Amino acid sequence: MTVRGLGGHPTVAHARGSPTLTAGQGGDVNRENAHSVAADDRGATPLARPPDPRQPFDTPHRHHAARHARPRLTEGSVVRRRLTDLVDAGVRRLVTVVCAGPGWGKTELAASWAPTSTDPVAWLTVRPDDNDRTRFWAHVVAALDGLDAIAPGSTLARLEPSTGVTDGTLVRILDGLDELTKPVVLVLDDFHELRRRRVLDDLDDLLLYPPEGLRLLLLTRSEPALRLHRLRLAGDIAEIRAPDLAFREDEATLLFAHRELRVTCDDLAHVLERTEGWAAGLQLAAASLAGGRRGRPVDGLAGDDGVTDYLTREVLTDLPPNVRRFLMRTSVFDEVCADLATAVTGEPYSQRILEDLERANAFVQGLGSSPRWFRYHPLLRDVLRHELAVESPGAVPELHRQAARWYHGQNAVIESLRHAAAARDWIHLGRLAVMWLPVVVSADRAAFVAVLRQIPPNEMSTSVELLLSAMLVQYTAGDYADVPRRIAQARDLLGRPSGRGTLAVEVALLTIEAAITARRRGDMPALVDAATGTLARLAHARFAELPALLQYRAIALCHKGMGLLWSGHPGRADRYLWAALTASRGVGLVLVEINALGYLALLAVTRGSVSEAYEHAAHAVDLADRRGARGATQAVPAHLALALAELEHTNRPEAERAFQEGFDAHRGEPDVTHVLLSSLVRARLLVAGGDLDAARGELRRARSGAAATMVAPALDRWHRLTESEVDLLSGHAEAVVARYGRHTDSLLPSETVCLARAELAIGGLDLAEALAARARAAAPAGLVAVWSWAVTALVADAQGHGNRSADALANAVRIAQREGARRPLVSLGERRLTALLERQRWLFRENANFVADVLAESTTARPAPAVSPQTDLSDRELEVLRYLPTVLTAAEIAVELRVSVNTVKAHLRAIYRKLDVTRRREAVVRARELGLI
Known part of the structure; x- marks a missing residue:
């Protein structure tokens, strides 16, 4: 038994060849007597109308016969196999919807697919x-016939001419469709023309x-007003839309080739970008080329009479005047x-207008699944x-002004x-x-400039504002010499009666002076003072007068931390650098x-x-890499901090790579x-590479080349x-x-421990310890520790305190392993330290692997002795010499x-003479300098 709901009206239950029962009636009635008394969706009278001898039900007008014929493909049409395959797969389901705006090739797709259909x-x-x-059902029956x-x-064959379609007639039509002799695909082209609810209700039924045996292929410009949600839930619908219909590069190439037109790859890419694969646009471009306008197949496409006429007639003409005006005024936006x-x-x-235009496929596309933003086809x-x-x-400049304010x-x-x-509103x-000057240190820097x-x-x-804007353009272009003149010019303008000393101008000028003048000179106290003044001014500012208040604050915090x-x-x-990091991250100033x-x-x-140091530097470099700011x-x-950390890891190649990136980045920066x-x-x-003379030369050049204006005590x-x-490494x-020694x-x-190493080298064991x-005590962790x-381990060893030496070296190894810092143990320059590390491998097994790595590097990393006496x-x-550091x-x-004491004394005299020393302690120090012990 089949049960159908007739256009949303009382349900008619029926079985083939059996009487029907209309809901609400108490007995059997013929299907022919079932009828509807409902009006259509516009409040019109029922669709059962008086007889119309000009159009009996089963005899449509002769000129309507063309509507049952499949359109012929035009010359140069491209049959796109990927799309016909989509239709082939779709018609296996109950309904296939091809939905897109005018000119997207819906009809051409169905016409090119139909000859290949197995049904x-x-x-x-x-x-x-x-x-x-x-009329609608008459045409459906005629198309099937x-x-x-x-x-x-x-x-269906026994249906006689009728004055109209009643519910009973529709039941017979629907029953007749069950009796089709073969499976049929019914294509309903221009389905969007169906708007009356009565006909749509019949189709829902x-x-x-x-x-x-019936499958529907609906070709429509707008979303079908049918209850398709059930079919979507059941997976019994296939949908093909504009993104599927858009021409791809190979298909566009074929379209031009069919018309014997040659286009360059750049022109083809430009055509596809401007048309977004719109079939009609591509065909009009091809027609423009074929008509002799070969010089500008794409750039002239928007102004082409064919495109303008097509879009005007097919998209704009039927729109209400207020919607058309709406589209024109909003077209100034991308x-x-x-x-x-x-x-x-x-x-x-x-919002309703935009959504309705999108649903109507009027070349308006929503961005996202629940769109708030929309774009128009180019x-x-x-x-x-x-x-x-x-x-x-x-109107155009004023629209841009209104948009700028919004x-x-x-x-x-x-x-x-x-x-x-x-709007040219400079x-x-x-x-x-x-107001938004801090954007210059954000990810939008390039767009801003x-x-x-x-x-x-x-x-x-x-x-003053435009002068500061010009200053930013010059600075970002590397023109630093003219910036001080521009700053003076801005100060002069502010000093005039007509000068406008707004909060934004004042803060912007302070920020530029700090970032450019103080940093360029290297005057760190001046940078701290400028940043402090900016922060004090910002403390009383309001967002209404300075929208970028938080961004300015992040910059000032970073300047003060650096200073x-x-x-x-x-x-x-x-404290200030951490505050700058948090503030800049919160407001999106990625460069800060x-x-x-x-x-x-x-x-x-x-x-x-x-x-x-490694964690912070690696994070910064990774962030710069992801944001294109490396x-x-x-x-x-x-980059430079990463190089220094890699040196402590004794990873010289990585250190050199990081240094080079930092050097390249600052090469054009006057800091x-x-x-x-x-x-x-x-x-x-250079020290890590053993070239101590080159390192000393580099330091001399750095000192002589330092700017006279630089005030940076920590760098000194x-x-x-x-x-x-x-x-120390040079002896x-x-x-x-x-x-x-005079300023302990x-x-x-770090300076104290450096002096301790020097005292150890010259034999001042007590002072070194x-x-x-x-x-x-001042720095219980890190490299200093x-x-x-x-140093303590070597002093204890020289004094004969073996256990104390082993414990001290164990502490050094433990901290070095935690920090990943091998350089102190590798480059200390003491042969005795190597022996002590060897002992560490046996005394403290938890550090054995790290100690092994240090020993492997120490054999090649130790620089050569600076002096070579006899x-x-x-x-x-x-x-005998190896026993001298002991007690x-x-x-x-x-x-x-196992020799006499006189023999030992004779050896000692020879050792003192050859090492040019007079005492046992001096002999130990000299032997260590020469790498003999």
Whole structure:
């Protein structure tokens, strides 16, 4: 039994060849007597109308017969196999919907697929008069009859001319469709012409209880007004839409080839970009080329009469005047949302209009699954812009001004600036640029500067805001020399009676002076003062007068943190840099975030925390890489800090790579602190390579090349510390003692431990141990602790305290392993340390692998001794020499060597003479310098 609901009216239950029961009636009635008394959706009278002798039910007009014929393919049509395959797969389901706007090739697709179909294809091109129920079903039956799918004597064949379609007649038609002699695909072209609810309800009834042999292929410009949700849920519908119908590159190439037209790859790509694969657009482009307009097949497409005429007739003509005006005024935007559209049109129902246009496939596309933003097809947008320019030429600048104000209210900086530039409202553009100057250190830097470059040169000096905008353009282009003059010019303008000293101008000028003037000179106290003044001014500002308040604050925090670091206040610098990092991350200033991370990494280096430095630097470099800012000057500190961390890991190739990236990034930047810092890193790389003379030369050049204006005490101390490292490895420990020995109370932990190493080298064991303990107390972790414990271990060993030496070295190894820092243990330059490390492998097995790595590197990393006096000690003399760092007496050494005490004393005299020393302690120090013990 089949049950059908007739167009939303009382259900008629029936079985083939049996009476029907109409709901609400108490008995059997004939299907022919069932009828509807409902009006259509517009409140008209029932569709059962008086007789019309001109159109009996089963005899449509002769000129309508063409509507049952499949359209012929035009010359040059491209049969696209991927699409016909989609239709082939789709018609296996109950309904296939091909839905797209005009000109997308829906009809051509169905016409090219039909000859390949394994099932007969009936075709009906729907017209507006098919909203009459009688006419529509008459044409459906006629289309099917043309396929010989209606058997003689069947229900459909026995239908007689009728004055109209009643519910009973429709039941007979639906029953007749069950009796089709073969499976049929019914194509309903221009399905969007069906708008009357009565006809659509009939089709809903058909789809609710479909005939087994009938499949529907609907070609429509708008979403079918049918209840398709059930079919979607059951997976019994296939849908092909504009993105599927869009021509691909190979298909477009074939289309032009069919017309014997040759286009370059660039032209073809441009055609596809402008048309977005729209079939009609491509065909019009081909026609333009074929007509002799070969010079501009794409650029002239938007103004082509064919495109304009097509879009006007097929898309715009039938639109209500208010909607057409809405489209014209909003066409000035590449993307539009309801709020923006309302702001420039005054239309309160903008969202509904945009959604209706999208549903109607009127070349309006929603962006996203629940779209708030929409875009128009590029060709339609160009046609609308042309109409707007013709009908309202003065409206375009005003629309851009209104858009600039709207985007400014949304804090959409770049779009606001672009519309101000499009309106050529340079004064407003300058004000916006100053308000949002921090964007220049965000991911939108390039777009921001690109808009500022549109300001005409003759407008640059008409206001302070435009002057500051010109200054930013010059600075980002690498023209640093003229910036001080521009700053002075801006100050002069502000000093005039007509000058406008707004908060935005004041803060922008302070920020530029700090970023360019103070940093360029390397005057860190001045940078701290400028940043402090900016922060104080911002503390009383309001968002209404300075929308970028938080962005300005993030920049000032970073400037102050950097200035404090190089001024020698690491504790305060740490707080400000962390605040800058958090603030910049919160407001999207990616370059400030990278910069703050880099300086935090350098701060960790100065404190000797290698693992922390590596973490911050690697994070900053990774962020710069993801945001396309790896070569930005703001990434220089991160690259150089990463190089220093890699050196402590004894990973010289990676250190050199990081240094080179940092050097390349700062090469064009006039920041003297970067220049000096790069020289220090290069010197440390040379030390790691064993070229101590080159390292010393690099440090001399850095000192002589430092700008006279630079005031950066922490960098100066770092420079001296690097010189001391070279002195120690060169065998000039006395130079380190001379440099630091008189100021031990004011030394930093890193300087204190450096002096301890120097005292150890010249034999001042007690002072070396005391200095190491002082450094360790001030910095109980990190590199300073590794160096200090290593010095303590060597002092204890020299004094014969084996257990104390082993424990001290174990502490050094433990901290070094945690930090991943092998350099202190590799480059200390003590042969005895190697022996002590060998013992560590057996005493402390948990560090065995790390110690093994250090020992493997120490055999090749130790620089050659700086002096080479006579060292031709005999084997027996070398044996005696190895006992000198111990506490054994001459007699005890004689017992150990199984010789007489006089023999040992004779060897000692020979050792002193050959090493040019007079005492046992001096012999130990000299032997260590020469690498003999």
